[in-house]
Amino acid sequence: MRAAAAALAAAVALTLAACGSDGPAAPAGGSGGGVTGDVTVFAAASLTESFNRLGEEFEAANPGTTVTFNFAGSSALATQITQGAPADVFAAASPATMQTVVDAGDADGAPTVFVKNQLVIAVPRGNPRGIAALGDLSKADLKVALCAEQVPCGAAASKALAAAGVKLTPVTLEQDVKAALQKVRLGEVDAALVYRTDARAAAAEVEGVEFPESAQAVNDYPIVVLKNAPNKAAAQAFLAFVQSARGRAVLGEAGFQVP
Incomplete structure (x- = not known):
């Protein structure tokens, strides 16, 4: 067209x-x-x-x-x-x-x-797991998606997690931010670290939870x-x-x- x-x-x-x-x-x-x-x-x-x-x-x-x-x-x-x-x-x-x-x-x-762009925690609409801070992602029963570290969103996530002193084991590492966000949209994970812009673009299905440590990882x-x-x-x-x-x-x- x-x-x-x-x-x-x-x-x-x-x-x-x-x-x-x-x-x-x-x-x-x-x-x-x-x-x-x-x-x-x-x-x-x-x-x-x-x-x-x-x-x-x-x-x-x-x-x-x-x-x-x-x-x-x-x-x-x-x-x-x-x-x-x-x-x-x-x-x-x-x-x-x-x-x-x-x-x-x-x-x-x-x-x-x-x-420039900053990270947020993408969660399903209504935030059913009540995620309010980056530290919440380390809960043992929580499924989290991150971008692979060689990808900019993954490198930013590593900086933010280090700034917060949070260690977690993601269930998947994705090759771009849209793929990480899609895991939340499909209900395959409880949360993902994505850019603020991506959460806003998918606002009909997800919410973006802001966290202060994202200021340490602005891209x-x-x-x-x-x-x-x-x-x-x-x-x-x-x-x-x-x-x-x-x-x-x-x-x-x-x-x-x-x-």
Whole structure:
């Protein structure tokens, strides 16, 4: 559907150009830079909802563009990029995973931190186990899901647990934050440590229990255009849109901390 819409928009734009028209103004918040073509964005799983929304708005502001996303754990995405997967933009959930791409020489310039995110304890609606603090997760009869430590949400969870002096044995270690959250949504675990934004996105099914130790494990999210980007002009325009006032508004509504 998105590809068809983009093709139609491109055809309209060509018709207007042939008639000597400047065409309609770009939607509010759009880049309006006249870029076209496909843009492939590799982005941390926790950016799924907000980036999908921004992608649609970017396409509307730039007729003839199509934004395709690859959402996954940041470490997996970094590995794909360094192994040669074609992509235009990389948005990671931690500087450490971004550094993997930078060290491999795959970044075009220095990454920029565009948002921050904090952990919450995701529990089913109604909080049936009465979880109120991070220490509650160490109860012997409680099933807890965490992200694997090499994933940014897992590294953040380890920092928070260490700050609280809490030791626990999760029943599962997931490769991205959406997978950990899904365990709660399916009723397979009693709780999971996930980002505040992910709990908010699933508010119909889960609640996010705030805990003070999350302040010790705030994740910075860097973004960069990739050195071998197939569509560098559109990649730069998309990055600029993410960092624009409109981009910050969408990300803020999703629960991210915007610089």
